[in-house]
Amino acid sequence: MGAAQVVRIESESEAINMEGWSKERTLLRKLVKEEGTKVADVARELGDSRSLVSLYINGKYAENEELREKVRNYLRRVGMWEDESTRENAAPFDPIVSSDELPFVETNDVKRMRYVLKKAATKLKFGIIAGDPGLGKTETLKKYIAANPGTAIYIRCKSTHTVKSLLQELADALGLPDTGSANQLTRRIVKQLKRTPYFLIFDEADLLKTADKYEALRDIYDEAGNIGVALVGNLALAEMFLDFAEMRPELKRLADRAPFHQRLQGPTREEVEQLIERVNLTPPARKLMIQIALNPRKGGLRNCVEILDVLLDMTKGQPITEEMVLDIGQINLNANA
Structure with missing residues (x-):
């Protein structure tokens, strides 16, 4: 008509x-x-x-x-x-009022991560997962650990980690004393893993940066002989172990043990639409939220969820406008700059 x-x-x-x-x-x-x-x-x-x-x-x-x-x-x-x-x-629109009600969307990236984690854990190999910030890597790791209780040890890497402090954190996660030299810690960790194998997951592994820390993890893997290891981080991780490892023998030794790896691609428009389907957004606000989620330079999926967390708390299910998204989005980007 x-x-x-x-x-x-x-x-x-x-x-x-x-x-x-x-x-x-x-x-x-x-x-x-x-x-x-x-x-x-x-x-x-x-x-x-x-x-x-x-x-x-x-x-x-x-x-x-x-x-x-x-x-x-x-x-x-x-x-x-x-x-x-x-x-x-159609049933009456029932908008969500809290970010806790946002669905966990089974994106293609989630499936890629799950594939690498499963293969590395069952085949006792290294797995490498790399992608832009804000793609939900940590949330997917938490889901994996919750679905496989008692089988994995999770370590969040820091830029301040030394070889010894990294080993101390791993020892502590295994319930072991964290005293002694790096060699003593390594022996203690290997002995424990031989008794009780765990799948070791190192999140934000790109922050380790120097080869000696990755070599320490490779030593534990080789000596234990019965564990899988996953390194998860930003795209710098892929550059180190997938793109340029051939030029650095100390990194190639680990890369050769990593047959399972994935570069994450980011969410599709359809996946973002599933995430925000029940959020009461005006059409311009919905379009802007999709643009934010699809663009890593605007913070990606993580920034999208953080903005929604603030706005849903403010609006309690009332319409969210484009101006509100712009205001909170700018504050969020400045806070994380």
Whole structure:
């Protein structure tokens, strides 16, 4: 059903008669002209050229069912389209009021991580997982440990770790005394692991940086002979052990023991939409939250969740606007700069 109205384009040099326009064309024009969505962004989402989209929203490009379907699907994704049958049969929208209610989405990255963790643990090898900050690596590790109780030891690496302090932390996690030299700690840890094997998970392992710390972990792995080890961190970890290890023999020794590895790709738009499906966001705010989650330079998925945590606490289920997302997002980025 069309919208019978006449509007003027920006130059006011001609009038556009929208009588008989499809719902798809009318809503897409509104999204661009009234809500500020860029034609280039629409074109990228539709897989068409900017000139085609511009002609289409100005009524100068003939419609066909294939184009209308692409536009409908895009409008659904940005919250601008609601089917009549869906509206009649849908349950009332029940917005969440706390970030604790956000679902844990089984993203492709979660599956990639789970694959490496399972293989490294069962095949008794090193596994390496690397990805941008904010992709949910630590949360996925927590889920894995909860699903495999009593089988794994989790260590969060720090930039201040020395070889000895890293070994002390591992000894403490194993319930062992953390006194003595690095060699004594290593012997104590190996002896314990031979008695009771654990899967060792080192989160933020890129912060260890120097080869002597990775060599200490390789020594424990080699001497115990019955454990798997996972190194999880930012992309610097992949550069060290997957890209440039050939040039550094001390790193290649560990890389040769790591047949299971994954570089994380970040969430897809569909995965982010699943995450925020029950958040009461206005269409522009929803679009902005998706942009934040998909862009590591804007903090990625982690920043998206942190912003929602603040805004859900503020709004208690009331609508969240684009301005609110911008305000809290800027504060959050400055705080983490």
